[in-house]
Amino acid sequence: MFLYIVRKHFDQRSICDRFQHSLETVNRHVRRVMRTVAKLGKHLIRPSNNDGLPPHIKFNEKYYPWFKDCVGAIDGTHVSAWVRAEKTVSFEARKSTVNQNILCACNFNMEFTFVYSGWEGTTNDSIVFLDAVTHPGQFSIAETRQYYVVDSGFPCTAGFLPLYGGEIYHLQDYRGRGRNPTGYNEIFNYRHSSLHNVIERCFGVLKACFPILKLMARYKPVK
Numbered sequence: 001m002f003l004y005i006v007r008k009h010f011d012q013r014s015i016c017d018r019f020q021h022s023l024e025t026v027n028r029h030v031r032r033v034m035r036t037v038a039k040l041g042k043h044l045i046r047p048s049n050n051d052g053l054p055p056h057i058k059f060n061e062k063y064y065p066w067f068k069d070c071v072g073a074i075d076g077t078h079v080s081a082w083v084r085a086e087k088t089v090s091f092e093a094r095k096s097t098v099n100q101n102i103l104c105a106c107n108f109n110m111e112f113t114f115v116y117s118g119w120e121g122t123t124n125d126s127i128v129f130l131d132a133v134t135h136p137g138q139f140s141i142a143e144t145r146q147y148y149v150v151d152s153g154f155p156c157t158a159g160f161l162p163l164y165g166g167e168i169y170h171l172q173d174y175r176g177r178g179r180n181p182t183g184y185n186e187i188f189n190y191r192h193s194s195l196h197n198v199i200e201r202c203f204g205v206l207k208a209c210f211p212i213l214k215l216m217a218r219y220k221p222v223k
Contacts, residue, residue, distance in 0.1 A: 001026055002033040009211040047113045056108035056198075062191055067149070072107040073199040074114075074148045074160065076125035079207075080216035090120040097121075098216075103128045105139070105148060106202045114139055125153050133157075149196045163189045 001019060004010045010018070015026050057063040057070060078099040083091050091098045099121030105114035116132040116139070129150075132139045152163045164185040181190040207213050 002030050002037075005030060006210050006212045009215070041115070045112050045115050054108045057195075063195060066188075066191065067195055069146050070149055070161070070195065071146045072105055072113060072148050073196045074103065074105045074129070074150045074154070075196070075199045075203075076101050076103050076128055077203045078102075078121055079213040081121070082216045087120075090122055092121060101125065101128055103132055104199065104202070106199050108198055110198060110202050110205070112202065112206075125151070126155060129154050149192055151196065161192070163192050 001015050001021075004015055004018065005012065012023060012026050012030065015021075015030075016023050019026070053064075053068060054071070057067055063070075079102055081091055081098050081100040083098060088098055091100060100117060101119045101121055101123050103114075103116040103119075103125070104112055106112050114132075116128065119128045119131075147159050147161045150160045150162050152165060154160060154162050156162050181187045
């Protein structure tokens, strides 16, 4: 029943008809599975073993040796949310949809290694990022020489490598102009953007697998 809701985007009343159970029974079991999955996530979503060079970088001359200490990518994404009426305004983001802003990190195997959720959809990515890295026990890097590639909206600090500001960096910008990057800054931004694209692919796969992240069903809030 839980998978039908998150994977097929069925509401609970449709699940009642499908499995011939009462709404109370469906709600109780879905909540139980949801709590269990949330607890399991703490064991599955964690920094991977960073021993050794990622093959994605090691065997690609576009990245090696320039990004040999990079262990992954970080970015924020918006997912659909359902909140109390008095909180709707702060959670409204693009196109007047109610969203929450989630900060995620992934490795080059397209595995999420960190997820920081709960922020309003109107919150800037950099604010969510700073909150995550400054709170003890939230996000940390084991070795100072290692780092994550981040978007231009994030601060440049130890362990996090953003792009050069004021330069073209999106891959489609070069494709649209029909030219290759020139100069040190443009070449760096082009390769950085290509490497950082792994987190965008992760978001795309996640939202394709779980349509509920695009449009959250309307549930009554729990007291």
